[in-house]
Amino acid sequence: MRRPSILLSAALLTAALASPAVAGNGPAHDDFGRATLTGFASLPAETFVPGSEPSGALIGEGPVNGVAAPFAHQPVQGFSGVVDRHDGTFDVLSDNGYGNKANSADYLLRVHRIEPDVRTGKVRVLGGFDLSDPYRKVPFGLTRADRKLTGADFDVESIVRVADGTYWMGDEFGPFLLHFDAKGRLLQAPVALDGVQAPENPYLGGAQPTIGSSKGFEGLVRSVDGRRLYPLLEGTVTGDTPGDLRFSEFDLRERAYTGKRFVYRLESTANAIGDAVAVDRHRFLVIERDGGQGDDAKFKRIYLADTRDRDHDGVMDKTLVADLLDIANPKGLGGFGETFRFPFTTIEDVVLLDDRTLAVLNDNNFPFSTGRTPGKADDNEFITIRLTDRLHADRRAFR
Numbered sequence: 001m002r003r004p005s006i007l008l009s010a011a012l013l014t015a016a017l018a019s020p021a022v023a024g025n026g027p028a029h030d031d032f033g034r035a036t037l038t039g040f041a042s043l044p045a046e047t048f049v050p051g052s053e054p055s056g057a058l059i060g061e062g063p064v065n066g067v068a069a070p071f072a073h074q075p076v077q078g079f080s081g082v083v084d085r086h087d088g089t090f091d092v093l094s095d096n097g098y099g100n101k102a103n104s105a106d107y108l109l110r111v112h113r114i115e116p117d118v119r120t121g122k123v124r125v126l127g128g129f130d131l132s133d134p135y136r137k138v139p140f141g142l143t144r145a146d147r148k149l150t151g152a153d154f155d156v157e158s159i160v161r162v163a164d165g166t167y168w169m170g171d172e173f174g175p176f177l178l179h180f181d182a183k184g185r186l187l188q189a190p191v192a193l194d195g196v197q198a199p200e201n202p203y204l205g206g207a208q209p210t211i212g213s214s215k216g217f218e219g220l221v222r223s224v225d226g227r228r229l230y231p232l233l234e235g236t237v238t239g240d241t242p243g244d245l246r247f248s249e250f251d252l253r254e255r256a257y258t259g260k261r262f263v264y265r266l267e268s269t270a271n272a273i274g275d276a277v278a279v280d281r282h283r284f285l286v287i288e289r290d291g292g293q294g295d296d297a298k299f300k301r302i303y304l305a306d307t308r309d310r311d312h313d314g315v316m317d318k319t320l321v322a323d324l325l326d327i328a329n330p331k332g333l334g335g336f337g338e339t340f341r342f343p344f345t346t347i348e349d350v351v352l353l354d355d356r357t358l359a360v361l362n363d364n365n366f367p368f369s370t371g372r373t374p375g376k377a378d379d380n381e382f383i384t385i386r387l388t389d390r391l392h393a394d395r396r397a398f399r
Contacts (some may be wrong), residue, residue: 011378097151170217
């Protein structure tokens, strides 16, 4: 039975899916207006996987932002990627654990199944699966003998599900593309990107990294035709123009990079991207944000980036579609005022629900981020926002 969840209008969704596949007749290049909050739900920071192993022994003595540490179980935290299952539930990807390779060896990488309900304002965790390498596809040493993957092995930050039900994920330590089956078992060796190596790359061998720590594949896009992936780096590769990020093309049939890539240019070299999703064959929604939180958060935006480059400067064109620090909230959803802010350090999930509605989630960096209330560990929040204009998305973007 389908459970009530984010309560999308059936008529609205049907209209979105009936929209023609459009290439080139999207909105004008002028920015969109002020987005409106249409749904809010949250998962408490101190939510743990029942019956799971202890975790957090390496983060230091607690309490941390009011949370006792270490933890008796694995926290449900750090949503760094999202997949819409189209039944009112979502797969969400937890990242490497506690922020770096050194302190995350006891954090098990995991995909959680969640059900947000904006009527109650709550998010239910329905289950999930750990990531593992039982077929011994990883050619370098892992933390655990049982080959369950941990935050000291990979820093998974992005996820897509493809037509055969398997998952591809983007990692920051390589950076690598990782291919898992529906139960989280790795299906092939990690796929590297030529010329790009992070400081944590196991093959670095004393050479200089070409990208900064935690600047690997923060975004991963599945093309609307399902034939390609587009991993988006969070940081600039050595030798590239500062603030320019590589958006590379990966062929799923050949299981190889095609050599084709685009350039996404940050509004400031101090910014970072958080996630990306395809709208049609040329256009992508991209979260771009600063590193501030709470009152210090100044820049949290979603852009519509276009590969057709009308300026012929080699950089994707950008249209602002939503300012996440200035969202209209006329109904006072979530108990907030008429202006809703999403003021988190890391906002790392966006999914297209219909032609004018997006779901956006934060990575709460449990227990470290305090964007909502100073001194209090952030919850995982799930919001839906309505844009002022249609995206004119390809119908396949909703699959």
